[in-house]
């Protein structure tokens with residue numbers, strides 16, 4: 001009897017991880033195979049389903065934001081756990097197991113430094129951020145634009161329900177969680193009139209989230225008419241161009257102003273138009289820009305609160321996922337992401353993202 005060596009497809013060795021390695025604005029991307037990482041205790045290997053290209057990735061690619069090189073860009077992603085190093089738990093204390101669908105915080109936090117213990121884990125003294133660090137021998141798969149992502153200890157993990165479409169889930173760990181954190185820091189609550197300045201991915205998310213929290217009026221402001229049209233679909237009760245914002249605020253008030261555009265004129269109007277006992281969150285200004293002036297007497301008399309809000313805590317990420325599951329406009333979030341690109345077409349995906357035609361471009365790994 002002869003024995004044939006027919007490989008069982010189920011036992012075939014899976015292809016090695018592949019990553020889009022970014023080597024700077026001149027050298028660009030190269031899609032390369034990578035060795036499987038050896039997981040240390042507390043680490044998790046995820047098979048990435050889909051990643052979305054965030055505005056901060058585009059800043060890096062354009063050379064506006066220095067990043068250690070080479071690196072794997074991308075941090076908005078969702079995937080399935082492939083392997084776990086020892087005992088690892090999700091943010092709600094459940095054990096992480098292979099096959100589980102998860103998202104993860106953009107950065108790590110140690111949980112013990114002064115910043116972590118004082119409630120700003122996103123500013124942990126030893127933070128490491130996905131899509132922002134140079135590759136090392138141990139940590140080669142350190143961003144979302146890869147078939148696999150190597151999650152190091154201190155990363156906050158949140159389960160993602162199977163029914164949540166990947167293109168809706170992927171932005172949770174940047175855009176959505178950032179909005180949730182800004183809403184928390186401004187104590188956005190039912191009955192507030194909320195002004196959202198800038199109707200890109202964060203702005204549209206902020207509109208839907210403010211309505212979800214019970215905001216009575218949401219005034220959405222953007223220079224772009226098509227974005228204002230989108231804003232109506234996400235629940236804005238009033239939409240306007242920057243020139244008409246003052247009139248809208250005069251009519252409906254402004255208890256909370258979320259400045260998401262980063263434009264210095266928009267920042268100025270956020271400070272000028274916030275109402276009595278109002279709260280302003282500055283979120284969009286993430287690179288140096290022109291100085292903005294304010295007259296303190298008005299702030300004093302109006303009991304104004306101004307907070308900067310950057311990134312988020314793992315609790316915000318858990319709330320972000322819950323919000324995306326429960327929102328009545330989940331279909332509209334899905335429609336914001338056009339057909340995805342394969343990882344091998346990373347240059348085309350980035351070119352599409354840079355046009356700004358869609359709030360998010362997706363890269364599908366499967």
Ligand SMILES: [Zn+2]
Pocket residue numbers: 054055056057075076174175
């Ligand atoms: Zn981002």
Ligand SMILES: [Zn+2]
Pocket residue numbers: 109110111112113114115116117121123124125126
């Ligand atoms: Zn820390």
